[in-house]
Amino acid sequence: MIPASFEYYRPKDLDGVLALLRDHGDDARVMAGGHSLIPMMKLRMAEVPHLIDLQDVAGLRGIEVGAEGIRLGAMVTQSEIIAHDGLAQAAPILREAALQIADPQVRNMGTVGGNVANGDPGNDMPGLMQCLDAAFTLVGPDSERQVAARDFYEAAYMTAREDDEVLTAVTIPLPKGGHAYEKQKRKIGDYATAAAAVQILKEGGSCASASIAMTNLSDTPIFCEEAGAALVGSTLDTAALDAAVAAMQAAIDPSEDNRGPVDFKRHVAGVILRRAIERAWSRA
């Protein structure tokens, strides 16, 4: 499996990346860890005449945990997320989710920026970031903007990022309450059959707020506001759980593939969401 040939660049700063993207337009693509892009290039499903490796670009690394929120540089790897104790304390759902992505070798290369920019519905971090209401920083030739994770995904591999923009960072407001990332997969290293990211705040014995996002059950991640709303004000009794699962079922649109037929995926999605809500509640 040999990919088509390409010109390789390893710029040292963002200006260098932006200049290459400007010069080569559609023919250029950035590469982070390469663990989604290289397999596609080997299969010749992606052709990249000009490949811009981000590994030496200054300013794209680093994990900052502040009083208001968290900033993850785009090139932070999944392994670095897992290893960072301050991060695990501030937003434990990040480590819990990252540990369910792929395997140790892949997590050493795969980055948060690549995972959220890729646009593959199978990626776990887009739904996770929607649950956490994260924002992505996009830097273009003469602009910098923030796009909410909840507004970023348009269709499979189609996102709000323009071709000449680089995703430089992910910022996350400090999550409150209990969390859970539940994922059903066929084996370790597999993409989700269904996954749920849940963050719940409990106040005075009832649910004050709930944020729910689902992965690999549509051609984009599904942030399901109605499912969260169904829990608010309740004590997470059966009726509230049933209502949340029903709202989620109305929002997803799974299709049949090698992970199973539609009915099976809907069944798994229900089981996974129930588990995630119950676990998040028990930690709230």
Place this chain on the structure above:
Amino acid sequence: MGKKMHIQMTVNGKAEEFLAEPRELLIYTLRERLNITGPHIGCETSHCGACTVTLNGKSVKACTVFVAQADGSEITTIEGLGTPDALHPLQVAFKEHHGLQCGYCTPGMITRATKLLEENPNPTEEEIRFGMAGNICRCTGYQNIVKSIKAAAAEMNAAKEAAE
């Protein structure tokens, strides 16, 4: 043919310098260019871990890294871990505890296990299975691989204590 680029890397302590197309996969660089045939190609699709090497201190699958990405890097393969006369404790343990049958997965397994034991010198069985999840073996059923890694960890910890 694409344009070649000048590549430098240190493999098992030896400086290497050559011209290669950037699209060359690191596993082919090692096996076919440098004749380092310990790392194997099992799946070539980033799943099996037979091609595992240590790149700048981290376990990676060499079938999913372009040689261009590894320009300027330091790489360790199974060849860099022990010699027939002075085996690495993991190599001894795999031999003693039947951690291999056909041996195809073994270079990747052992290379990965060296990093696992650096990250966690005293792993539980569960931690070993989780830490080795990127390496597939179709022969052993994993029982003896886990046993081997546990035994090597004990041996390495005892040696460290004795040295202190």
